[in-house]
Amino acid sequence: MSEIAFATRGLSKRFGAVVVADDISIEVAAGERRALIGPNGAGKTSFVGLVSGVIRPDAGAVLLHGRDIAREPPHRRVRMGLVRTFQVTSLFRDLTLVENLFLAVSEHVGASARMWGAAASRRDILERIDAVLDRLGLRADRFRKMSEIAYGRQRLVEIALALCLEPRVLILDEPAAGVPSDEAGVMLDALDRLPRDLAILMIEHDMRIVKRFADRITVLVQGAVLMTGAPAEVMASEEVRAVYLGRGGQARFQSEATRA
Ligand SMILES: Nc1ncnc2c1ncn2[C@@H]1O[C@H](COP(=O)(O)OP(=O)(O)OP(=O)(O)O)[C@@H](O)[C@H]1O
Ligand SMILES: [Mg+2]
Structure with missing residues (x-):
């Protein structure tokens, strides 16, 4: 079982x-x-x-x-x-993919320093984001604005965001x-x-x-x-x-x- x-x-x-x-x-x-x-x-x-x-x-x-x-x-x-995906509208269209994920993860880290450890740094966050982007095949889009990314891939970003929250x-x-x-x-x-x-x-x-x-x-x-x-x-x-x-x-x- x-x-x-x-x-x-x-x-x-x-x-x-x-x-x-x-x-x-x-x-x-x-x-x-x-x-x-x-x-x-x-x-x-x-x-x-x-x-x-x-x-x-x-x-x-x-x-x-x-x-x-x-x-x-x-x-x-x-x-x-316990993480659920967000609506696409929760992403900032004028920001890049990586900026969107960085904002979301930083907010989460702020609420949860323990999860990341006291020494959680910008670099740690970016490494985690890159690992998720590689897994989902999104790395090529990381510096593109959300508004320039095809809709199907925007939905993947929602999943990437959720995965970044572990x-x-x-x-x-x-x-x-x-x-x-x-x-x-x-x-x-x-x-x-x-x-x-x-x-x-x-x-x-x-x-x-x-x-x-x-x-x-x-x-x-x-x-x-x-x-x-x-x-x-x-x-x-x-x-x-x-x-x-x-x-x-x-x-x-x-x-x-x-x-x-
Ligand atoms: N805040 C609310 N106040 C009153 N009724 C609500 C509220 N939220 C949902 N409902 C009603 O509850 C029922 C279930 O709605 P829900 O949105 O959960 O269905 P769903 O299975 O997600 O449907 P769909 O496939 O259309 O997305 C519906 O009759 C809806 O009108
Ligand atoms: Mg529904």
Whole structure:
């Protein structure tokens, strides 16, 4: 039995009459690639908010390597190793790639001198950034302004930023959203190159990416877990297909599942 890196227990939240999280219990093993899918409005983004600490749960626990972090503020969760990707708009378009990462990491170091050691220096930070850029194949873009970098690669910068914060559990919120299909391969290659010991939870609509990436898939419907299973099992499920009905979603889901 592999070690559980990340788990929720009975995580629940309602906004008025809308139940966005209905007793959600999931477990993600160390090194696991998990996809979280579900129709629009299922509560995927709310789940990320609950887990990252920007939404306060009504009930339930969020466990990071067995420790309940549900009462920690977002920045402390990051420091403890739970990192989520940011929206592209969080990057400064007029700054270079390396300037953007340096700013983000410096802010994090400021909040967390212990993680970097008291002697953390500009040079240490730049070395760490370069190692991440090499891993993701982004080094050639390091002195380019964000506004001059192709959109698919800008999304990679979001992942690079997260990796610079040394996560143990990484949450990717639709990393390929808006990426044109001719750039999607770049994202798939980069996902393959993420550190193996990281536990990763990825929200993604593109079933080709989900099928290639995920060890297991969790399906969320109306705030509740419908099923968790291997990609083949989930994609063959009549129940899962049914929840995509009526939104033009079933045809899309099936064609993507078979094309994948
Ligand atoms: N702050 C809020 N107040 C009230 N209702 C909210 C709030 N945030 C989300 N909701 C509602 O909760 C439900 C879940 O929304 P959420 O954004 O988590 O879904 P999602 O699965 O991420 O959908 P999508 O695939 O469209 O991104 C929706 O009905 C949404 O309107
Ligand atoms: Mg969403």
